[in-house]
Amino acid sequence: MTSRLMEIKGLTIKDQSGTVLVDNVSVGLNDKEFVGIVGESGSGKSLTTQALLNVLPKSLQAEYEQLTLMDRSVEGMDAAQIRALVGREIGFVPQNTVSFLHPLIKIKHQIGDAYMHHMKKSREAAYDKACRLLSKVGIKDPDRVMNSYPFQISGGMKQRVNIALALMTDPKVIIADEPTTALDTVIQRQVMDLFDTMNRQEGVPILFISHDLNIIRKYCSRVYVMYKGKLVESGSTELVFSRPEHPYTRQLLDSTMTIK
């Protein structure tokens, strides 16, 4: 069986009481792909993604058959090696933008430090690159944002700071968990087009978590559908959406069509 660039196989996650939160899920990403994971709130999308990046909360127990990061099995790697690999090569945009940023540290330090550390760059180079990326995600006054504390900027700004932060190290893979939820449609479009350009022009593979079927349909070539901790369907987006097999996928498509 061939393995993917990024992959977790047979993942089961339980909480402290033994309740199964994610049940035997396998997801993967090939080189150059733009892949979506879709499902309602609480279906296990975020936990699956966190397990793939080895950043699950310690209170949860995860078991899996295989974890592959950047084409390499993590078997035999220690925690520091995995952290370095993830930090250097994978750009992760987490869902919870509020708690991800440290409240007492100015944005310019938070956005620049990983870049200086992983890429061995100067503070000035980090500042310039961060401003360029903030402009790309639609921030018109990057200097002001850079010199702010997180509480001084809006939720949508924080979300865009997180996206810029994930892109600082020119990641070889992007994993984004609902990165555009707090953004208005114009900015959402700008951010999605930025991801799309990175994927098409630079071949950066992207794993994209969303509950928005329209976004998934527009950008992703392959999709996983999660429901109540299980993977209920997967395949090419076109096929899954034109001939959904699972009742939940059908329901999801019907509800989207009603709204639109």
Ligand SMILES: Nc1ncnc2c1ncn2[C@@H]1O[C@H](COP(=O)(O)OP(=O)(O)OP(=O)(O)O)[C@@H](O)[C@H]1O
């Ligand atoms: N740290 C945790 N401890 C206990 N249960 C958790 C924890 N994190 C998530 N859960 C539970 O696990 C289930 C899956 O959560 P997860 O965040 O992966 O869902 P999701 O599909 O990403 O939903 P959303 O889009 O709302 O984030 C939910 O029932 C959630 O309440």
